[in-house]
Amino acid sequence: MSYLIPSYFLIIEKEDLEDLRYDIWDDQPVPAYLKVAKATYDIDIAYRGSYTRKFKKKSYWIEFVNPSRYAGAREIHLNAEYKDPSLMRNKLSLDFFEDLGVLSPHSQHINLTRNGSFKGVYLQLESVDDLFLEKRGLPLGPIYYAVNNNANFSFLRDGKQKKSLLSGYERAFGSSSDDDFFHDLINKINTLPQSDFSSEIKHYIHIDKYLHWLAGAVCTMNNDGFTHNYALYRNSETGLFEIIPWDYDATWGRKVSGGVMHCDYVAIEGKKDNNLSCLLLQVPEFRKLYRNILEEILETKFTVEYLEDKVASLHQTLRPHVLLDPYKKKKVDTFDGEPEFIFQFIRERSSYLKKQLVDFL
Known part of the structure; x- marks a missing residue:
């Protein structure tokens, strides 16, 4: 597997850098320049993330101003991956979802230098927007980001009524009229009688793709990913939402x-706060489909044999860059142990889920 890590050179004027640093929670971007290969781009740049903004190694959001596109994108995200000792979990996960047939953003490691100072290895993430859809030949449709844990497909959170049906979500693409489709989705999930739920919900959610996503989230064990850290896209041709x-x-x-998250940390059904998953898995037809999907993934793709070359290749490619990363180079011993850590997690998580499947009827 060939995997090249390009170098990005970020240039920010002193006063603009001071403005950027003045309030790390301010989403207002500052102007800058980004050099990639022989091209120079006028950009707007801001910090991104929530708690990660407090870390020494910051993550960034970049919008291209002139030219207005870079590699077919108008904006990108540069993730510091500061707390991941492997620097590869995000990419490994997103590629894994793609292998499962779930829509997933492209990711690419890069080296970032700012004003002549090397800032280390970053993960560039594709923005989920209209260009994301165009690249995949998909019809345009509204896209909503789940921005906090209110995005639980329910009218309620912690037993309290939410302020609106859009609470927990931000529309990233589309118009206000598209919100009607989203409102209809949340209303149907929460008001359909049990007798009609299985037949009616199929007109709103792509069930098979949702259950593949659920299985992927359960395997990789992203505890935050069930009520947060996802986007919803409505395919305008099918009328169905995909996750x-x-x-x-x-x-x-x-x-x-x-820190370590033990293999039984997340249940086979995912996080119970996700109202849609809970309702779907109460339907025998969908529960059986989910079981079959998960069973197949555990036998074919969530295995050391399937993922070993990818993990080893990423590790081998990243290592010389990690040795230069000012935030990671002192922890290279931990980095070197991460492939086996991930392989052992796969073995233990797979064993746990297979045991849970025995009574998952």
Whole structure:
């Protein structure tokens, strides 16, 4: 597997850098320049993320101003992956979802230098927007990001009524009229009588793709990914919503802090706070389909044999760059142990899920 890591050179004027640093929670971008290969781009740049903004190694959101496109994108995200000792969990997860047939953003490691100072290895993430759809030959349709844990497909959170049906979501693409489709989705999920649920919900959600996403989230064990860290896209031709994973660094046996997450941390059904998953898995037809999907994934793709070359190749390619990363180079011993850590997680998680499948009828 050939995997090249390009170099990006970020240039920010002193006063603009001071403005950027003044309030790390401010989403207002500052102007800058980005050099890639022989091209120079005028860009707007801001910090991105929630708690990750407090870390020494910051993550960035970049919008291209002139030219307005870079490699077919108008904006990209540069993730520091600061707490992931492997620097590969996010990419490994998103590629895994793609292998499962789930819509997933492209990711690419890059080296970032700012004003002549090397800032280390970053993961560039594709933005989920209209260009994301165009690249895949998909019809345009509204896209909603799940921005916090209110995105639980319910009227309620922690027993309290939410302020609106869109609570927990931000429309990333589309118009206000598209919100009617989203409102209809949440209303149907929460008001359909049990007798009609299985037949009616098929007109709103792509069930097979949703259950493949659920199986992927359960295997990789992203505890945040069931009510957060995903996007919803409505295919305007089918009229069905599809789910897209996002920010999967706290996976493959590691917590958001980088600590160990034991193989039984997430149940076979996923997080119970996700109302849609709970309702779907109460329907015998969907429960059986999910079981079959998960069973097949555990036999074919969520295995050391299937993922070994990919993990080893990523590790081998990243290692010389990690040795230069000012935030990672002192932890290279831990980095070197991460492939086996991930393989052992796969073995233990797979064993746990297979045992749970025995009574999952």
